[in-house]
Amino acid sequence: MGGTEHLTVQREGATLVLTLNRPEAKNALSLPLLVGLYDGWLEADADDRIRSIVLTGAGGDFCAGMDLKALAGGSMDGDRYRDRMKADPDLHWKAMLRHHRPRKPVIAAVEGYCVAGGTEILQGTDIRIAGESATFGLFEVKRGLFPIGGSTVRLPRQIPRTHALEMLLTGRPYSAAEAAAIGLVGRVVPDGGALDAALEVAEQINACGPLAVEAVKASVYDTAELTETEGLESELERGWPVFATADAKEGAKAFAEKRPPVYRRA
Template sequence: MDVKLERLPGQVACIRIDRPEARNALNAAVRERLAEIFIEIAQDETVHCAVLAGTDKVFAAGADIKAMATAEPVDMMLRAGERTWAPLKDFPKPLIAAVNGYALGGGCELAMHADIIIAGEGARFGQPEIKVGIIPGAGGTQRLVRAVGKFKAMKILLTGEPIAAREAEAMGLVSEVVPDGEVLDRALALARQIAAMPQLAARKIKELVLQGSDLPLEAALLLERNTFQLMFGTADQKEGMAAFLEKRAPSFTGR
């Protein structure tokens, strides 16, 4: 199996791409399996946070060029790649990408579907599609601009050259850089920390950040204000504030 799902203690799911012979290239089978897994864990109430990783050597080095080299436009339309990306885009729970090695092309786009990116010192990010005569096709021209701004994104997109983890962190593409051997452990520790938080609040924060980024500021602030008020109808709000006042650890139920 090229993609493995493991449910871990602490209400965390770990999804790993393991196709080292192809540097974890995202062929149709891998994308289909990722879609299946994210649909499954989105509906699994025992999973509060997910970690997406590759191997210790590579996250995902792009799409499978061999499968696309002779394709025609109709072939690409019939593949309906957006269908397999949708379960990641619409995943309602916090998602952390643990990136070792290359995250290029589709691999960089895959990482950008996450809410937090933990990268190893040796990680490299890039959108090299221009070098083979195409453009990014899974959000690279859109999510990258939103993450790092027009001028940094244009340099990455138009040169096709990868950037190092520290540079990616400085421009806002990466949340945190750690030694290569600590990437997955750090991502899982962070996932456990987030999984222990009130789950309705965590999901609403993700929802607001993603929806609000495409709205005018006043509309986004109204959405935030309405959601803030609704949180006072949750059991976790009552428990969290009572625990704070009573100086004890809270016991959240996700309700």
């Protein structure tokens, strides 16, 4: 199991929990954090025993984005990871889910600050649960910066354009209630409850057929930019093979026998 000094990895049954672990800096992005995060995505996809991923932050915050103090000083923590960046100059974008999409469902459990790069990473997750005091926002324009983690492309596709542009152009903070109202997050829970709620959702996913789950997720994203006709054709191409799997037969058999199914990714 991987991890770095700024990213912890833990198994909870069939769920891999990735925790941004730099609480003294509100989990601001660092090289150790980014390397650990990307390695976590790869670990989840490589291990068929893992059926879902939960992404959260330590110390009561999700992620405050880039470490601006380090950026202003021309350096970031983690010199010993620079060889990873040289070997893969795209690593940080993959870590932030800009240039990588895990095949397993990713559930975000958000408490506290989830701003700038934190809100950008959030847009790469599949299901999002927030504590009621969580704060969201894209503050880049207030610092004379550009939200280059994908927000000018993704955000208007995930929430109504008027809300996306207000968030992008004002740089103002959004409460969890506002984030839920515009569709940026799916559910708001009492403070401190986001991780437990995310793990509950993960358990529900883990109880389903993994081949079916992964095919459904892939279909949703792969057909997003297609016409309806093209999308429906693509759905059949991806969906019909699932019916021929042993897992599909097991699901029907378990239902008939009134027992939990035992899926084997076959």
